[in-house]
Amino acid sequence: MEKVAIAGIGQTPVSENWDKSLKELAGDAAFAALQDAGSEEVDAIFVGNMLSATSAGQAHLGTMLADWIDARGVEAVKVESACSSGGSALRLGIMAVASGEFESVLVVGAEKMTEVKGSEITAALATAADADWEVSQGVSFVALNALLMRRYMYEYGWKHDDFAPFSVNAHENALHNPFARFHQRVTLDAYRKAPMICSPINLMDASPTCDGAAAVLLTRSERAHKPGRPTVEILASAVATDTLAIHDRKNPTWLRAAELSTQKAYAQAGIQPQDVDVFEAHDAFSIMAVLSLEACGFAARGQGPRLGLDGEIGIQGRIPIATRGGLKGRGHPVGATGIYQVVEAAQQLRGECGPTQVDGARIAMTQNIGGSGATIVTHILGIA
Amino acid sequence: MEKVAIAGIGQTPVSENWDKSLKELAGDAAFAALQDAGSEEVDAIFVGNMLSATSAGQAHLGTMLADWIDARGVEAVKVESACSSGGSALRLGIMAVASGEFESVLVVGAEKMTEVKGSEITAALATAADADWEVSQGVSFVALNALLMRRYMYEYGWKHDDFAPFSVNAHENALHNPFARFHQRVTLDAYRKAPMICSPINLMDASPTCDGAAAVLLTRSERAHKPGRPTVEILASAVATDTLAIHDRKNPTWLRAAELSTQKAYAQAGIQPQDVDVFEAHDAFSIMAVLSLEACGFAARGQGPRLGLDGEIGIQGRIPIATRGGLKGRGHPVGATGIYQVVEAAQQLRGECGPTQVDGARIAMTQNIGGSGATIVTHILGIA
Numbered sequence: 056m057e058k059v060a061i062a063g064i065g066q067t068p069v070s071e072n073w074d075k076s077l078k079e080l081a082g083d084a085a086f087a088a089l090q091d092a093g094s095e096e097v098d099a100i101f102v103g104n105m106l107s108a109t110s111a112g113q114a115h116l117g118t119m120l121a122d123w124i125d126a127r128g129v130e131a132v133k134v135e136s137a138c139s140s141g142g143s144a145l146r147l148g149i150m151a152v153a154s155g156e157f158e159s160v161l162v163v164g165a166e167k168m169t170e171v172k173g174s175e176i177t178a179a180l181a182t183a184a185d186a187d188w189e190v191s192q193g194v195s196f197v198a199l200n201a202l203l204m205r206r207y208m209y210e211y212g213w214k215h216d217d218f219a220p221f222s223v224n225a226h227e228n229a230l231h232n233p234f235a236r237f238h239q240r241v242t243l244d245a246y247r248k249a250p251m252i253c254s255p256i257n258l259m260d261a262s263p264t265c266d267g268a269a270a271v272l273l274t275r276s277e278r279a280h281k282p283g284r285p286t287v288e289i290l291a292s293a294v295a296t297d298t299l300a301i302h303d304r305k306n307p308t309w310l311r312a313a314e315l316s317t318q319k320a321y322a323q324a325g326i327q328p329q330d331v332d333v334f335e336a337h338d339a340f341s342i343m344a345v346l347s348l349e350a351c352g353f354a355a356r357g358q359g360p361r362l363g364l365d366g367e368i369g370i371q372g373r374i375p376i377a378t379r380g381g382l383k384g385r386g387h388p389v390g391a392t393g394i395y396q397v398v399e400a401a402q403q404l405r406g407e408c409g410p411t412q413v414d415g416a417r418i419a420m421t422q423n424i425g426g427s428g429a430t431i432v433t434h435i436l437g438i439a
Numbered sequence: 440m441e442k443v444a445i446a447g448i449g450q451t452p453v454s455e456n457w458d459k460s461l462k463e464l465a466g467d468a469a470f471a472a473l474q475d476a477g478s479e480e481v482d483a484i485f486v487g488n489m490l491s492a493t494s495a496g497q498a499h500l501g502t503m504l505a506d507w508i509d510a511r512g513v514e515a516v517k518v519e520s521a522c523s524s525g526g527s528a529l530r531l532g533i534m535a536v537a538s539g540e541f542e543s544v545l546v547v548g549a550e551k552m553t554e555v556k557g558s559e560i561t562a563a564l565a566t567a568a569d570a571d572w573e574v575s576q577g578v579s580f581v582a583l584n585a586l587l588m589r590r591y592m593y594e595y596g597w598k599h600d601d602f603a604p605f606s607v608n609a610h611e612n613a614l615h616n617p618f619a620r621f622h623q624r625v626t627l628d629a630y631r632k633a634p635m636i637c638s639p640i641n642l643m644d645a646s647p648t649c650d651g652a653a654a655v656l657l658t659r660s661e662r663a664h665k666p667g668r669p670t671v672e673i674l675a676s677a678v679a680t681d682t683l684a685i686h687d688r689k690n691p692t693w694l695r696a697a698e699l700s701t702q703k704a705y706a707q708a709g710i711q712p713q714d715v716d717v718f719e720a721h722d723a724f725s726i727m728a729v730l731s732l733e734a735c736g737f738a739a740r741g742q743g744p745r746l747g748l749d750g751e752i753g754i755q756g757r758i759p760i761a762t763r764g765g766l767k768g769r770g771h772p773v774g775a776t777g778i779y780q781v782v783e784a785a786q787q788l789r790g791e792c793g794p795t796q797v798d799g800a801r802i803a804m805t806q807n808i809g810g811s812g813a814t815i816v817t818h819i820l821g822i823a
Contacts, residue, residue: 056538076571107566108492112574114566115521118680118814122687128699130678131814132527133519137499143516147531154440154538182498187460190496294514296502303506315512430502430515 056153059289060279060439062272063092064398069236069267069386071169077104077111078123081165084268084394085124088161092272093281097124098157100131103144103164104390107133109179110171120163130157137183138339140164141393142294142423142432145271149292152273164394165268176264180389183426185300197261197340199301199427201253204342207308208255211357215255218341219246220363221376222259222383225338228370229380231410232399236265236386260341262387269394271401276439287401290418291323291435299429308357312431313350313422320420320433328352331435332416333403334374335396337424338381347422348374351433370411378403378411393423393432400436440537443673444663444823446656447476448782453620453651453770455553461488461495462507465549468652468778469508472545476656477665481508482541484515487528487548488774491517493563494555504547514541521567522723524548525777526678526807526816529655533676536657548778549652560648564773567810569684581645581724583685583811585637588726591692592639595741599639602725603630604747605760606643606767609722612754613764615794616783620649620770644725646771653778655785660823671785674802675707675819683813696815697734697806704804704817712736715819716800717787718758719780721808722765731806732758735817754795762787762795777807777816784820 065087067080075083081102089095102117113119117131134144141164148162168176180196181189189199207213222241229235241259249258273289280286295315301307321327328351338344345359353374354362367373379385379399382392400419402408423432449471451464459467465486473479486501497503501515518528525548532546552560564580565573573583591597606625613619625643633643657673664670679699685691705711712735722728729743737758738746751757763769763783766776784803786792807816 056540078571105498106492108490108563111570112562112566113570114489114519115568115683115810115813117520118809119569119683121680122682122684122813127682128679128696131520131680132531132678135498135517135519136501136515147516150538150540151534154534154540156440156534156538178496179492182492182496184499185503186495186497187462294516295512296505296515298506298511299499299503300506312512425502426499429499429506 057155058276059149059152059273060276061287061401062094062274062279063088064271064401065091066234066269066395066398067267068234069265069388072266077107077113077165077167078119080167080266080268081120081163082123084270085161085163088270088272094272096159097126097129097161099151099160100126100129101144101148101160101162102133103141103393104133104166105135105137105140106166106168106179106389110167136430137425138389139393139423139425139430139432140390145393145397145434146292146294146432148273149289152275158274160273161270162273162394163268163270164391166388166390167266168264168388169266188300197253197256200340200342201256203307203427204255207342210308213360217360217364218260219243220368221338221341221344222246224368225377225381225383228378228411229384232379232385235380235384236263237384256340262339262382265386265388267386267388267391269391269398271394271397284405286439287404287436288439290437291320293319293323294432296430297428299426301427310346310350310428312428313347316431316433317351320435324435326418330418331374331420333378333400333413333419334376335400335421336376337422338377338383339387343424344376370413375413378408378413396421396423397434404436404438441539442660443533443536443657444660445671445785446478446658446663447472448655448785449475450618450653450779450782451651452618453649453772456650461491461497461549461551462503464551464650464652465504465547466507468654469545469547472654472656478656480543481510481513481545483535483544484510484513485528485532485544485546486517487525487777488517488550489519489521489524490550490552490563490773494551520814521809522773523777523807523809523814523816524774529777529781529818530676530678530816532657533673536659542658544657545654546657546778547652547654548775550772550774551650552648552772553650572684581637581640584724584726585640587691587811588639591726594692597744601744601748602644603627604752605722605725605728606630608752609761609765609767612762612795613768616763616769619764619768620647621768640724646723646766649770649772651770651772651775653775653782655778655781668789670823671788671820672823674821675704677703677707678816680814681812683810685811694730694734694812696812697731700815700817701735704819708819710802714802715758715804717762717784717797717803718760719784719805720760721806722761722767723771727808728760754797759797762792762797780805780807781818788820788822
């Protein structure tokens with residue numbers, strides 16, 4: 056297998072983009088990645104997206120993007136695994152370059168959520184859960200996460216306040232990311248006073264619906280080098296799955312698929328958890344950040360909130376997360392998120408993060424989660 | 440790259456399956472393929488599907504299937520390229536085995552259309568076309584194909600009757616396929632009298648909406664052999680794309696992407712058009728079969744209908760198509776179709792087709808088309 060590197064990165068601001076369509080957002084991110092790479096060569100396109108049929112009346116998004124960015128003729132496809140669609144698309148793009156099948160592969164994550172009406176977006180997001188055994192009971196996606204968080208608090212004795220640092224940290228870091236959805240500081244007081252969405256998840260525990268697209272251009276490692284900056288290489292790419300319905304799991308508060316996916320990724324990269332300098336976690340809800348940190352080996356079982364309370368998730372901490380705002384602060388355009396995470400991890404390794412730069416970052420990990428822990432995609436990046 | 444073979448095939452009857460859900464259909468096809476292979480080993484799952492969000496309220500179909508067939512933990516993903524979703528999923532599954540990433544990959548195409556109400560299925564199918572520049576004008580998917588057929592008849596001087604052999608041949612062959620949607624003979628008289636859908640496309644020019652799932656288990660070639668039957672090997676797997684909107688093409692009646700995709704496939708397999716013994720074409724509409732035959736090099740430009748009129752598409756003809764009924768007779772459960780085609784091509788190479796067996800078939804080609812020729816996936820199979 057060939058070594059694969061990220062030759063270029065691109066992203067659009069995460070926002071309510073009323074004046075841009077889904078394909079325009081995807082195209083903007085794609086062009087930014089090509090410009091960053093200093094290349095116009097695209098041999099194949101993988102698009103990560105979850106909701107295009109509902110949000111834009113558009114299936115066939117891969118070929119639509121090839122058409123839109125003047126890469127007509129090129130092989131293209133859409134990849135979907137709910138909220139981990141971006142990560143899954145990257146996984147396949149990496150395989151396509153590593154196998155020698157293609158020289159230059161463009162992977163784009165794109166999602167447009169704001170044009171879907173309120174109740175419809177709730178229904179659309181619930182398609183990530185089990186339609187037969189969860190959604191048919193009337194449970195929404197946030198409600199599933201609320202059940203998880205309530206159970207976790209009961210089992211390990213944590214209070215709601217103990218989750219505040221995840222929201223505070225994400226918003227603090229987002230202040231310095233021009234592409235982030237939010238640029239407002241969140242205090243413990245604001246966290247406490249936030250409106251309840253679905254107890255115990257309040258507004259500050261939940262990532263926002265929004266629009267955005269991010270892209271990476273992948274090539275074989277020896278072709279990715281650009282003078283004046285380090286080359287970011289893929290050290291690992293791994294996926295594991297679990298039951299779609301949470302009630303089918305032996306232990307609902309343990310992300311078994313995250314553990315499996317991360318074990319595979321660590322083995323591929325030949326590293327241990329303590330070697331990770333930056334971790335872009337999937338903090339769609341505070342509880343997901345906590346469960347992910349534990350399953351990846353950064354905290355003991357049931358002790359994830361301790362990392363937040365001890366300041367270990369901050370830029371100077373032991374395992375910095377959400378360094379560009381995470382899903383909570385940068386925003387969570389679902390199918391695009393997995394690519395935003397990787398773009399941000401690459402920015403950290405290149406040393407482009409200004410006030411939220413993790414000093415001397417050499418290994419960055421991303422974890423993209425589909426459903427309530429059903430599909431978990433882990434990538435590890437390093438400097439070539 | 441490793442040589443890849445089809446270790447097992449499976450399919451459900453194409454029908455209105457009111458008593459089975461999407462995942463049950465997909466599971467039935469998957470189990471049939473595993474049983475046919477005599478194996479329970481699955482390292483990764485690729486699901487081709489177009490409409491699950493609309494038809495079943497379910498995104499996240501890859502992981503749902505892994506969960507359902509007791510392959511929990513295994514990497515899984517859904518692949519979508521409109522009506523060529525099945526072919527695209529197979530393409531990626533082949534890459535996953537050829538690269539050495541996985542030993543055994545299950546590729547399933549599944550679609551459930553009958554539960555979607557009449558007008559909604561028309562809207563859902565139109566998501567294969569360009570939402571911004573075609574569908575926004577009120578044009579449905581069948582209307583786009585009607586425009587193509589009308590233009591083609593005008594340019595080359597064909598009458599509607601000249602397309603009848605495609606429908607007659609497909610239904611004739613479907614009589615002998617127990618999995619086919621229809622088991623009724625169609626005569627020239629019946630073709631003439633069929634109700635008009637969207638002039639010049641009448642009911643006998645159009646494939647039906649229906650439910651179905653098909654599956655193949657892929658492994659490295661040397662592991663696929665089973666005593667007493669030939670091993671079916673993948674000789675080529677190629678994709679090319681074109682503009683999503685038909686009006687953007689220099690020549691709307693020439694499937695440029697089919698030409699590109701087939702040229703790549705012929706080169707990979709090291710063959711010429713005349714070496715193909717069986718061709719499972721994408722006869723979603725009569726006109727698509729004609730355009731595909733021309734672009735693949737089986738007929739001169741504008742002369743596709745001649746193959747039908749001369750009996751060359753029949754089982755004894757020069758280029759037999761729709762040997763198990765094709766999209767018209769077997770049915771067209773959109774995201775599943777690409778896998779049905781490959782299952783049927785494998786049946787031909789194994790010599791399992793009874794009255795519609797093409798004698799001495801050694802090379803079979805399949806072509807799966809997404810949109811009105813926007814994504815074209817070509818596979819060539821041979822006997823190892």
